[in-house]
Amino acid sequence: MLAYLLRSLTQATLVMLAVAFIAFSMFRYVGDPVASIVGQDATLKDREELTESLGLNDPFPLQFARFLGNAVQGDLGISYRQGRPVADLLVERLPATIELAMLSAIFALVFGLGLGIYAALNRKGVVANLVMSLSLIGVSLPTFLIGVGLIFLFAVTLRWLPSFGRGDVVSFGWWTTGLLTESGRKSLIMPVLTLGFYQLTLIMRLVRAEMLEVMRTEYIKFARARGLSSRAINFRHALRNTMVPVITITGLQLGSVIAFAIVTETVFNWPGLGALFVKAVEVVDIPVMAAYLMFVGLVFVVVNLVVDTLYFLVDPRLRSGAVVPAR
Amino acid sequence: MSDLAKPAPVEAPAKLKITFKERVALWRDSDLWLSFKSSPVAIVSATVTLLIVILALMANVLAPQNAFDPVALNLLDGFSHPMERGAGSGMLFIMGSDEQGRDLFSALFYGTRLSLVVGLASVVFSMVVGIGLGLMAGYLGGRIEMLIMRVADIQLSFPAILIALLIFGVARSLIPPQQYETTAVIVIIVAIGLSNWAQYARTVRASTMVERNKEYVQAARLMGVSGFGIMARHVLPNVMGPVLVIATINLALAIIEEATLSFLGVGLPITQPSLGTLIRSGQKFLLSGEWWILFFPAMMLVILALAINLLGDWLRDALNPKLR
Amino acid sequence: MNEPVISVRNLQVEFVTRRATLRAIDGVSFDIARGEVLGVVGESGAGKSVTGAAIIGLIEPPGRISGGEIVLNGRRIDNLPPDEMRKIRGRKVAMIFQDPLTSLNPLFRVGEQLIETIRTHLPMNERQARNRAIELLTEVGIPAPEKRIDGYPHEFSGGMRQRVVIALALCAEPDFIVADEPTTALDVSVQAQIISLIKKLGRERGMAVMLVTHDMGVIAETADRVAVMYAGRIAEIGPVRDVVQRPLHPYAKGLMGAIPTLEASASRLVQIPGSMPRLSSIPTGCAFNPRCSEVFARCHVDRPAPLPVNGRRVACHLYDQTSAEIFSAEASR
Numbered sequence: 001m002l003a004y005l006l007r008s009l010t011q012a013t014l015v016m017l018a019v020a021f022i023a024f025s026m027f028r029y030v031g032d033p034v035a036s037i038v039g040q041d042a043t044l045k046d047r048e049e050l051t052e053s054l055g056l057n058d059p060f061p062l063q064f065a066r067f068l069g070n071a072v073q074g075d076l077g078i079s080y081r082q083g084r085p086v087a088d089l090l091v092e093r094l095p096a097t098i099e100l101a102m103l104s105a106i107f108a109l110v111f112g113l114g115l116g117i118y119a120a121l122n123r124k125g126v127v128a129n130l131v132m133s134l135s136l137i138g139v140s141l142p143t144f145l146i147g148v149g150l151i152f153l154f155a156v157t158l159r160w161l162p163s164f165g166r167g168d169v170v171s172f173g174w175w176t177t178g179l180l181t182e183s184g185r186k187s188l189i190m191p192v193l194t195l196g197f198y199q200l201t202l203i204m205r206l207v208r209a210e211m212l213e214v215m216r217t218e219y220i221k222f223a224r225a226r227g228l229s230s231r232a233i234n235f236r237h238a239l240r241n242t243m244v245p246v247i248t249i250t251g252l253q254l255g256s257v258i259a260f261a262i263v264t265e266t267v268f269n270w271p272g273l274g275a276l277f278v279k280a281v282e283v284v285d286i287p288v289m290a291a292y293l294m295f296v297g298l299v300f301v302v303v304n305l306v307v308d309t310l311y312f313l314v315d316p317r318l319r320s321g322a323v324v325p326a327r
Numbered sequence: 328m329s330d331l332a333k334p335a336p337v338e339a340p341a342k343l344k345i346t347f348k349e350r351v352a353l354w355r356d357s358d359l360w361l362s363f364k365s366s367p368v369a370i371v372s373a374t375v376t377l378l379i380v381i382l383a384l385m386a387n388v389l390a391p392q393n394a395f396d397p398v399a400l401n402l403l404d405g406f407s408h409p410m411e412r413g414a415g416s417g418m419l420f421i422m423g424s425d426e427q428g429r430d431l432f433s434a435l436f437y438g439t440r441l442s443l444v445v446g447l448a449s450v451v452f453s454m455v456v457g458i459g460l461g462l463m464a465g466y467l468g469g470r471i472e473m474l475i476m477r478v479a480d481i482q483l484s485f486p487a488i489l490i491a492l493l494i495f496g497v498a499r500s501l502i503p504p505q506q507y508e509t510t511a512v513i514v515i516i517v518a519i520g521l522s523n524w525a526q527y528a529r530t531v532r533a534s535t536m537v538e539r540n541k542e543y544v545q546a547a548r549l550m551g552v553s554g555f556g557i558m559a560r561h562v563l564p565n566v567m568g569p570v571l572v573i574a575t576i577n578l579a580l581a582i583i584e585e586a587t588l589s590f591l592g593v594g595l596p597i598t599q600p601s602l603g604t605l606i607r608s609g610q611k612f613l614l615s616g617e618w619w620i621l622f623f624p625a626m627m628l629v630i631l632a633l634a635i636n637l638l639g640d641w642l643r644d645a646l647n648p649k650l651r
Numbered sequence: 652m653n654e655p656v657i658s659v660r661n662l663q664v665e666f667v668t669r670r671a672t673l674r675a676i677d678g679v680s681f682d683i684a685r686g687e688v689l690g691v692v693g694e695s696g697a698g699k700s701v702t703g704a705a706i707i708g709l710i711e712p713p714g715r716i717s718g719g720e721i722v723l724n725g726r727r728i729d730n731l732p733p734d735e736m737r738k739i740r741g742r743k744v745a746m747i748f749q750d751p752l753t754s755l756n757p758l759f760r761v762g763e764q765l766i767e768t769i770r771t772h773l774p775m776n777e778r779q780a781r782n783r784a785i786e787l788l789t790e791v792g793i794p795a796p797e798k799r800i801d802g803y804p805h806e807f808s809g810g811m812r813q814r815v816v817i818a819l820a821l822c823a824e825p826d827f828i829v830a831d832e833p834t835t836a837l838d839v840s841v842q843a844q845i846i847s848l849i850k851k852l853g854r855e856r857g858m859a860v861m862l863v864t865h866d867m868g869v870i871a872e873t874a875d876r877v878a879v880m881y882a883g884r885i886a887e888i889g890p891v892r893d894v895v896q897r898p899l900h901p902y903a904k905g906l907m908g909a910i911p912t913l914e915a916s917a918s919r920l921v922q923i924p925g926s927m928p929r930l931s932s933i934p935t936g937c938a939f940n941p942r943c944s945e946v947f948a949r950c951h952v953d954r955p956a957p958l959p960v961n962g963r964r965v966a967c968h969l970y971d972q973t974s975a976e977i978f979s980a981e982a983s984r
Contacts, residue, residue: 015481018481026493026497136633136636136637136640137629137633139636140579140583140629140632140633140636141629141632142583142586142587142590142628142632143587144586144587144590144591144606145606145625145628145629148606148610148613148621148625149625151613152613152618156613156614163614217753218748218750218753218754219753219754219755219756219757221709221748222746222747222748222754222755222816222819223756224709224740225707225709225740225741225745225746225747225748225820226740226741226745226768226771226819226820226822227737227738227739227740227741227742227768227771227772227823228741228767228768228771229737229771232767232771236767237756237759240756240758240759241756241757241758244758252484255484256484256485256486259485259486259488259489260486260488262486262488262489262492262591263488263587263590263591266591277492278492278591278592278593280496281492281493281495281496281499281593282592282593284496284499284500286496286500289493289496293493296485296489300484300485314758315757315758316757316758316803316805317757317803317805
């Protein structure tokens with residue numbers, strides 16, 4: 001067991017380092033950090049002094065190490081455009097994105113699982129086929145269109161929900177939440193639906209496919225031959241076996257919800273990290289871009305670790321060190 | 328028996344040269360065509376896609392108005408409703424006009440054409456990069472293979488949008504601002520292309536690994552011929568099926584990706600309209616009631632993506648050996 | 652007393668496909684008495700497994716039972732509604748499959764799977780069911796059952812796993828059990844143990860056992876009677892000693908000739924030329940006629956009905972009195 005977790009941890013660290021490397025390369029070599037700070041009129045001497053004081057002439061590994069050291073301590077540089085420390089910007093906008101991402105993930109999980117199981121168990125049913133066809137359309141619909149469509153329907157035409165922003169938020173220290181106010185909750189509905197929709201279709205199709213596979217296995221056949229009830233077979237056995245591959249893939253999917261939020265945040269003017277990133281790309285604000293990349297990398301790595309651990313807990317074959325087949 | 332007594336014919340034996348007619352007949356008998364004919368979904372989506380492609384490519388010829396030439400526009404035509412005649416020029420605007428009097432019906436042709444071009448080009452780019460890296464990984468093995476596959480794995484867990492945005496941002500910072508507009512198309516194609524190569528690499532690498540161990544590769548190497556070239560010639564035909572499936576679904580994704588990027592404002596500039604930029608402009612007017620400026624480009628995008636996706640789905644099922 | 656536990660009469664099973672309707676089983680009849688082991692042999696695709704699946708009610712669409720009847724202890728079971736059939740499955744009839752590794756759900760402990768099955772059919776609480784599960788494990792020969800009951804399937808060896816599978820099948824004291832190639836996936840050394848376990852349990856509990864296999868050696872050792880199946884029909888059925896040592900049907904002769912024995916001289920094994928026809932192209936008349944070395948005109952026209960000969964039933968025109976005029980020498984064999 002220890003070996004397994006250790007291996008996961010090592011992989012995680014390596015990935016994180018790779019991401020940091022890319023971020024650092026962008027940071028240092030793309031564009032001209034010196035120029036952004038001193039502006040056009042600086043003399044050559046000023047430039048050289050600044051270059052030296054920023055440590056830009058030091059050997060690469062040293063700069064990288066310094067970058068990592070700073071990052072770990074929370075110093076991610078200064079935004080070119082806004083002039084403020086990047087770390088501050090991140091912290092300011094983090095709660096908005098996290099709240100949106102988590103609610104979307106829960107929405108996608110609950111309905112994706114439910115619909116997927118329903119579609120698998122009622123394979124030939126009319127409703128199930130309808131749901132599957134709609135899911136195909138869902139995959140072809142770009143997220144931003146869903147957002148725009150929802151805005152048009154609920155904000156413009158029906159006027160039930162606000163068309164942008166977070167509404168009123170309540171703060172706890174540096175954290176803010178919209179769940180405690182009515183306008184906050186109303187503002188959350190459409191963005192959560194938009195962001196979660198794509199994930200929902202993916203999860204639903206995956207769960208259905210996996211469950212259908214499981215229903216064809218020998219052990220399910222034997223369970224039927226033993227006279228177990230449909231309920232026991234479907235929900236006790238088949239579901240548990242379906243979960244194993246589903247957990248892995250779903251976990252990774254949801255890990256990238258944070259990044260998918262980019263589009264949704266832009267459509268709804270949601271003050272989160274995604275919107276920040278898009279703005280940064282538009283104006284080529286490298287420090288912000290690099291910091292966002294590292295943040296997403298961190299989330300990805302953490303989610304990976306959690307998924308690995310969950311997988312370990314769910315499948316007993318892993319615990320005794322046996323080689324694991326697909327299910 | 329008497330044939331043996333005849334002198335041998337001088338021309339090449341007939342069977343070696345298949346006539347075109349016979350080739351077509353062979354194709355018609357193939358599993359793929361039979362499967363296609365029997366699937367109404369495939370036929371409809373293929374027809375729709377083909378129609379859209381042809382119409383888009385002929386934009387210059389078919390569009391009633393050269394929508395992006397400022398000279399052709401009349402401001403008084405602005406905000407005409409669908410099926411209304413313009414107040415300024417009297418032209419019939421089938422899908423309405425935008426704030427500058429631009430005929431949306433014409434704009435749709437041009438927009439679709441650019442979206443298709445960008446989508447196709449980026450898919451080709453992804454394919455070349457992906458197949459190339461996949462072949463390398465499969466053939467060379469060892470550290471290089473591990474490296475390439477790890478990168479592919481990691482890239483596959485991040486949404487393509489993020490990667491495309493990153494590449495776009497980096498490219499932007501390397502290009503002087505004056506050249507943003509002229510290079511936008513190339514940058515977008517490269518950005519989207521680079522965000523989607525991993526799937527191809529995975530599939531091709533798997534097939535390459537299988538071929539690598541076969542004897543003809545060893546034999547070729549012994550003879551001094553590059554095993555790589557020979558293997559590429561044998562791996563590629565085998566792998567074309569799955570690659571085609573990936574490419575089709577990729578095309579739909581690429582078109583959506585471009586639309587998303589343009590919508591976000593980091594894609595094509597307003598002077599080079601694609602479906603995405605049209606939708607972006609249309610969004611501004613949604614709240615004030617001129618819904619058609621957004622509606623028609625959006626519809627076209629959805630129909631196009633849906634048709635291509637359905638085609639890809641059918642292709643995947645038709646080529647799946649397990650289902651035959 | 653002499654009423655057979657299970658009685659199959661003229662069973663027909665069809666599979667409806669787009670191209671044609673295939674008859675996987677065409678007029679199969681047999682009885683099995685209490686404590687008796689009926690071996691069912693034949694090549695792959697002869698319909699052995701389908702017969703077992705039909706009895707236990709596990710034929711899935713596009714397959715269906717299209718004719719005949721199955722009677723269990725005097726009660727017809729082939730036409731029961733699904734929930735009635737479900738109650739019978741496991742309780743009155745049981746089935747075990749070939750590969751013990753894939754027959755057990757890898758995510759559940761052995762004990763959990765046992766207790767669940769016991770409590771589905773018998774009114775017991777958790778503790779009673781657990782005790783019963785331990786008893787069953789002992790009966791099938793698992794050492795230290797109180798400990799092993801909490802183990803996962805992958806922690807058992809192949810032979811042990813198959814014993815667990817047998818225990819699971821016996822949870823609710825069924826009257827009839829179908830063992831579908833129970834030893835094919837096991838090591839040779841373990842095969843004999845499992846086979847004798849099945850036979851012993853059948854005897855002790857008075858169960859009727861239908862042992863499906865393509866291994867003639869197993870049949871010769873274990874079965875009381877044997878049915879030789881070919882292309883969905885029974886070619887010959889009778890006491891095992893008779894059929895194995897003095898086979899009547901030409902196909903059965905070929906099969907028995909193909910068993911390698913230590914006593915036989917080192918001559919070539921008998922081979923039956925050709926192969927069994929596919930379901931979509933079964934010949935008219937006797938299904939074996941293309942490969943039969945003793946074929947004659949009638950074989951291509953009439954399908955032979957099972958005829959009683961010397962204490963067994965053979966479906967072959969050679970033994971039909973009406974062909975005696977043509978082959979009087981063979982008929983008196």
